[in-house]
Amino acid sequence: xxxxxxxxxxxxxAVSFAVNAQDNAGLKLPNGFKATLFANGxxxxxxxxxxxxxxxxxxxxxxxxxxxxxxxMEDKNNDGIAxxxxxxxxxxxxxxxxxxxxxxxxxxxDVFMYQLNxxxxxENTASPKTIVKGxxxxxxxxxxxxxxxxxxxxxxxIGAYSNACQEKDRMPGSKGMMPCPILDSAGGIWKFDGQxxxxxxxxxxxxxTGLRNVVGxxxxxxxxSLFVMQHGRDQLNSFYPTLYNDAQNAELPAETMYEMHxxxxxxxxxIYYDPYQKKKILSPxxxxxxxxxxxxxxxxxxxxxxxxxAPNALLFYTxxxxxxxxxxxxxxxFHGSWNRAPLPQEGYFVAxxxxxxxxxxxxxxxxxxxxxxxxxEDKVTNPRKAKARPCGLAQGPDGSLYVSDDSNGSIxxxxxxx
Amino acid sequence: xHYIKFLAVFFLIVGIKTNLSxxxxxxxxxxxxxxxxxxxxxxxxxxxxxxxxxxxxxxxxGKDIARMVRIIKKGYNEKxxxxxxxxxxxxxxxPDLSDEDIANVLTYIRGSWSNKAGKVSLAQVKAAKxxxx
Numbered sequence: 001x002x003x004x005x006x007x008x009x010x011x012x013x014a015v016s017f018a019v020n021a022q023d024n025a026g027l028k029l030p031n032g033f034k035a036t037l038f039a040n041g042x043x044x045x046x047x048x049x050x051x052x053x054x055x056x057x058x059x060x061x062x063x064x065x066x067x068x069x070x071x072x073m074e075d076k077n078n079d080g081i082a083x084x085x086x087x088x089x090x091x092x093x094x095x096x097x098x099x100x101x102x103x104x105x106x107x108x109x110d111v112f113m114y115q116l117n118x119x120x121x122x123e124n125t126a127s128p129k130t131i132v133k134g135x136x137x138x139x140x141x142x143x144x145x146x147x148x149x150x151x152x153x154x155x156x157x158i159g160a161y162s163n164a165c166q167e168k169d170r171m172p173g174s175k176g177m178m179p180c181p182i183l184d185s186a187g188g189i190w191k192f193d194g195q196x197x198x199x200x201x202x203x204x205x206x207x208x209t210g211l212r213n214v215v216g217x218x219x220x221x222x223x224x225s226l227f228v229m230q231h232g233r234d235q236l237n238s239f240y241p242t243l244y245n246d247a248q249n250a251e252l253p254a255e256t257m258y259e260m261h262x263x264x265x266x267x268x269x270x271i272y273y274d275p276y277q278k279k280k281i282l283s284p285x286x287x288x289x290x291x292x293x294x295x296x297x298x299x300x301x302x303x304x305x306x307x308x309x310a311p312n313a314l315l316f317y318t319x320x321x322x323x324x325x326x327x328x329x330x331x332x333x334f335h336g337s338w339n340r341a342p343l344p345q346e347g348y349f350v351a352x353x354x355x356x357x358x359x360x361x362x363x364x365x366x367x368x369x370x371x372x373x374x375x376x377e378d379k380v381t382n383p384r385k386a387k388a389r390p391c392g393l394a395q396g397p398d399g400s401l402y403v404s405d406d407s408n409g410s411i412x413x414x415x416x417x418x
Numbered sequence: 419x420h421y422i423k424f425l426a427v428f429f430l431i432v433g434i435k436t437n438l439s440x441x442x443x444x445x446x447x448x449x450x451x452x453x454x455x456x457x458x459x460x461x462x463x464x465x466x467x468x469x470x471x472x473x474x475x476x477x478x479x480g481k482d483i484a485r486m487v488r489i490i491k492k493g494y495n496e497k498x499x500x501x502x503x504x505x506x507x508x509x510x511x512x513p514d515l516s517d518e519d520i521a522n523v524l525t526y527i528r529g530s531w532s533n534k535a536g537k538v539s540l541a542q543v544k545a546a547k548x549x550x551x
Contacts, residue, residue, distance in 0.1 A: 044467075061467065062504075139497045139506040163508070169495060170510045238456055238510065338465040341456050384463040384471065407466065 025412055026387075028370040032323070035368070036080030038402065038413040042071045042087075045404040045411065046094040047145065047313065047392040049103070054397050055120035056082070058404055058411065059096040059105050061143075069093065070105055072121070073411065080413050088125035094143035094215065095156075096392075099194065104154065106144040108137035111156060111192070132156060132199045136186050140169075141213035147226070149219045154194040155226055156204075159213035160187035164233050164285045165269035172239045176285030180269050183209050187268060189217070189228065189260065208260035210298055212268040215335075216314035216393075222328050223259065223358035227302070229311035229332060230256045233272055233283070234339040240284045248290075250340040251275070255309050256301035257330070257353075267298030275304050303330075303360050308337035309347030313393040316355070321399025322416050329354045331367060333390035333403060338383050345383065348372040350390050350403055368414060371405065388412075439525070439537060446526025449519055453512060454527075462531045470498050470505040472527050479528055479535035484546035486538075490520055491547075517543045 024035040038056070043064025050056045056073040063069045068087030075082050095106035103114040103122065112128035131154065135144060141159025148154050162169045165180035165187075180187070185201060188209035192199050208226070216229040237249035244252065253272035260266070267273075271280040271294040280295035282288030305311070313333035317326050334347035352367040353360050373387030383389070392404035400415040450458075454472075458464050462473030472478050477500065478486070493511030497504050515523070521543045528535035 139495070140508060142506060168511075170508045171493065172510065235456065235510075338459065338469065339456060341459055342451070382459045382461050382463045383465045384459075385461075389466075 025410075026370055026373060027368050027412060027414070029368055029414065032418065033368075033414055033416050035412050035414045037410060038075065038080060039071075039073050039082045039085060039411040040409065042073070042085065042409040042411070043068075044092075044406040045071070045392065045409050046143070046406050047096045048394040048402055048404045048411065049096045049098040050394045050396055050402065051098055051116065051120045052397050053120050056394065056396075056402060056411065057096055057098070057103060057105075058392070059093050060409075061094065061406055062092045063090055064409070070096070070125075074120075080415070082411070088122070095146040097146050097148060097154075099148045102194070104131070104146055104148075104194075106146055106156075108142040108144060109133065109135050111135075111144065111146060111154065113195075129197050131194070131197060132192050132204065134200050135190075136161065141186075141231070143215060145215050145217055147217050147219050148194055149226070150221070150224070152194045154192050155207060155217065155219070156190050156192065157211070157214040157217060157228070158186045158188060158190055160211075160268065162269070163212075163235065164283055166285050170235065170239075174285070176269055176283060178286070182269075187211055189214065189226065191262075207262055208258075208264045208266070210265040210267045210270075211258075211260075215310075215312040216332060218314045218316050218330075220259075220316050220358065221318060222316070222355075225358075226260050227314060227316070227330070228258055228260055229314045230258065230266060230268070231310055232256065232307060233268070234308070236284065243284055243290045246342055249307075250343040251307050253281075253307055254301070254304035255307060255311055255334075256305070257303040257311075257314070257332070258299060259302050260299075265298050266301075267295035271295035271298060273301055273304055275306070303353050303364060305332075305334075305351065305364060306346055308339040310335035310337060312391045315393040315395060315401075317395060317401070319395050319399025319401075322401075325354055326352065328356070328358075330360075331393055331401060332364075333393050335389050335391055335406075336372065336383055336386060341381075344381055348386055348389060350393070350401075368403065368412075371403075442522045442525050442537070443529065445519075446522035446524070447530075449515070449523040450526050450530075453510075453515075454523070457507065457509070462527070462533070464505070465507075467503070468505060468507045469509075470500050473531035473533060474501075476501055479533050483524070483538055483542050486524055487520055487543050487546035490515065490523070517547065 025037040044061035045058040060069045070089040071087040073082035074084040091107040093107040111132040138161035166174040168174040191207040192204040213231040214228045232253040236244040254275035282292040282294035312335040336348035350368040354362040371388040388405035389407045391406040394402040457469040464471035494509040524538040
């Protein structure tokens, strides 16, 4: 009897493993792709970064139960599941990036740099170098995302602490400020030296402006330029019910991808991008009526997506593991919407846009779905019910794609085999 | 006979009372749907890290009615710490809502989803307003 129990127990464990492997950690993926739950319950995992040896680091929005806000994960037996998990750091934040042996991590005000040893461990976790300090963080859009180019420069998003630069933020009838004073010190991407310590605003340069908030950004090595994903404005119908109904608000404005060269302006807060008219439309706070165009000096998006889906990560795929169509294309992690209510929410997936010679070469598509765990009638009607919300992306040395989730602290590893 | 009369009057009062509060709830629900739902969501759950939840929130079912009246009326633009989490989004002011509207929507919020807190009366809203001036 006892033996039978043990045998049954083992059988059960074996079956659970098989089911777990078969169900791709709950994700829906294109044919030939598989996913494993690389890590789970590590905390509010925002962005992730990986070393050439495959050691993964995650930045947490809050310190987790163990009191750590930077998590190191290593899969020593190479089974797709991290077997060594450790951490440090008391400050919450979003940004993390690895360049050579430098590990960058951000709080909402600062950029820090740690040194990795030859085992990709950080020995001196208590005293990182402060690269940038004193950046504006005023509740809204306070997180700092980072990326580096090939020249040793670091690009930092400084989000606008406002929805549409009204005199009184998110107040019905309050006019847009002209010019928008927020743009002096936020609402754009700032460029700093990647090595120099204790830099402040004056040491950096406003690289690109007119961006309400960017969480996902990546340096495209093929075009040698910066690409960003903007979070579009909210609440057109709440403030202008005579111009926009609930259904229009759910679809306006588009979430947009921009290629930003030095000095470029994406137009916030004066305009938003309408995906149906395919035009830059004057914001109602600045006299717009849903039709009047604006933003003569603003650039057009490279790609646009449905509204409010909250693109939180962007990654240009340079690996060799995935099929040819994915090479140099863009993966985008959509955290998932809230401002489409009372209509059902959208996003909560990873999308893909094929690129050829640095330009989009086809329509965007959903690459990985099922993160929310909600389908059919249970389709996400409330973000808090979503099991997982995609937030960060990283490409492993073998070409696998890692996706982080800041809801339950899961890391998914997506791989392809013929 | 007296006994029956008494009962009839009693049920009338109770009936009217229940009826009234059901109507208040309905009015409150309507205000919730047009003003609050877009951020606080249909189930009052809010949006993690952005818009504070109302369902199960300690200070929503708590005793500080004046604070809630003030927030609805004047909006809120501070980082809210609530039950161990922070919420970063700014809340819209509703200067055009009447005291009755505020009482109704608060009654709805405090008595919906898993919330079981008591009704907010017009008198409580008026008292709260005089305090905040």
